[in-house]
Amino acid sequence: MSALRPTLRWGLVLAGLLSLHCDPPPVEATADHRQRQNLSRIEGQVVVQGRVRGNAIVLLYDAARPPPPQGTGRPLSFAVIPQERLFGPADDTSAGPFTAPYTFSLVAPGRYLVRGFIDADTCRTLPQPCHTPDFIPWYTVTGEPNAGDMGGAAVDPVTRAPRVLEIAAHADGTLPALTGVNVLFGETSTVPVDRPAFWVDSSPRFGTASIKLLDLKPLQIHQGAVDQRPTAMLVRFVDENTDGQPDDANGDGTPDLWPRVVVRKLAEGESLTDAQRLADENDLDRNGILDAEGVEYPRLEGLGDGQPDLVVLAAGLDTAVLNSMRKPDGAWNMGPVFVDSLRLVVQARAFDARNPQQPQPLRAVPPGRYAITLIHFTGQTWRVPNDLSPSVATTHGLPEVRNQSFALEVP
Template sequence: MSPIALRVLCLTLGLVLASCSEPSTELRRSARVEGSVAPSGPARGNAYLFLFAPGEAPPEQRGEPRYVTAVPEVRLAAGDARFRFSEVGPDVYRLWGFLDANGDADLTVDVLAQPGAGDWVPESSVELNVQPGQVLAADLALPRRVLRPLPAFQVVEQGEGSVLTLTDSATAITSFSVKSEGFGLLRGEAPRFFVRLADSNGDGTPDDVNGDGVFDLWPQFFLRFVPRPGQTVPLDSQGRPAQVLVPLLPNPAPFLGGLQGDPSREIAADLLQLFVIPLAQAVTDEPGRGRVVTTLGAIPVGEYELWCVNDEGGSWFVPNDLGRRTVEPVSSQALRFRVVHADAADAGAGSR
């Protein structure tokens, strides 16, 4: 179970409402953060709010919240949008949250613990410097409505024994396909891949970050290394482990004609072919430099997650909690990904 799930299971709505009581004498040095949430649209659904460490807050980063609270729909509908975090340890945090307008967020399931189509979100998180014993006022506006459904998917080639095996070959061309699928869990518009040309600076010219002559596309896919005990990854300048990623390239051929080199155009697709780029990258966030990408000499062998990120920051990854739950597990969401040496005896299992 994810850290978010553990926090939420300990934080029922009854506890949220009870948090309006005064802190005990033993916790006088603890602080309190309180304010109101302000969605721009109708106040339908529950509002969820989080306190993150400064370098872990959405939408720029994806971390685990230190504190969680909520404003139930019944209170929002009555015009009471107040929230409170009680017993907050003094520190620097970033406040972020969202209004679950469609009612399909589930904070006990990792891939569902995020806003989707129709939900309301802030433009950015709000930095808070919480002092001992302080009662800190901090409101959170939610002016932006999410347009895209979550990029939920399953892999077409399930592999043998629920494992899709790839190799670390620097020369082999490997691919597999993913299909959009909501599993009956997402409300509103059916999940699809909304394919469009990337234009990070908004100048109307498609991006080609690596200079290979092929325009970059949304959504973006990558394999994320999940090191096991004894496996090491590069560290950043502050000694924190880097994210090790293997980029995946969606086959652009079916879409380039329809996109016509225009980043404002998009094509909805149910199926994408992904090519494995035969390199690994260590990604770190360095003070004063921002995001730093370093190419590694080889792809680490071991376990990986398959990630998809859309142009609004919505994400999906496999394996996830849907595949691990004991009641009605979704078997396609339990698929594991393994990279082996190209000359390994089992290198061909699940490879394309």
């Protein structure tokens, strides 16, 4: 009898092994707790109705830390849908609708918000010079929408209110996937202005006075990856209840205004790098969540709660700006008003704002450097100091802008 061909012989060997029905080897859970997490996903369609063109940026937020203007939360994750996949060969006159899928994988149990924007290529429709897609998520100066971009969100199909998405385990411990979570974009949500980029035309030192006045002026930057061209500072009344009258949330008799102002303490320490010195105190990884360990300061009443503080100073717009908010007949102008500059009033009063609904007054103002952030009613923000500071800009491939290294100094 002739010898079996090699391929046939190996096939018989494999068949014999399979016929033994050996028990599979035991599989043990990894020691890395991150790989033992029970995770899920959120997925759906990006739906665009409009003539704006560009990449779609979809952002995932913790519902307990919403983004501006409702809060100061930062994205947990993001997804980019390329313009070619979303709009295909459609010409610029077509308003769609256009659709493309998106997915957030490895999502832990929790409650979430999904927001987004179309990073518009406005050069397709506007004369030069004009904006080009400029979203780069790694830097504070390139991570938000600009004028001409189109906003979007996952909303309730009936009420159009933003949806809070919850991933919760079933009784057997399994996690459901959230599917069909569509993110809707429309031309009515087109961003009207650039981010509130500014520079501070004042001395950085606080001194011994009880207040510090800071003059903020618009800053135009069109260099490298940064394209911001505000020609003025934008002011608007807060009207959360939409009754057509300015709100006065704290009851001090002064109408509330946009932009909101946050003056927050920066990280300190000789061992920190220049980039780390741009981080907020007790948030060295710059993820928007207070570190588990950090600095705490004595409170006005008591020693504190044993947790790292989120130190902010009392600050707001000078009420002199209200003179620009009147119509000729004396009524309040509820629309946006453009002014040449903004004056901030910063008080020598510090708070631990770990719980922003109940900030706790501190016994004294902690010495150190403080960042200044403006928050527009559009949700756009600008902060100094930032990544354009000469000490860090070149390492990131960003333009150096000396006045963007400004920090308020409390002795």
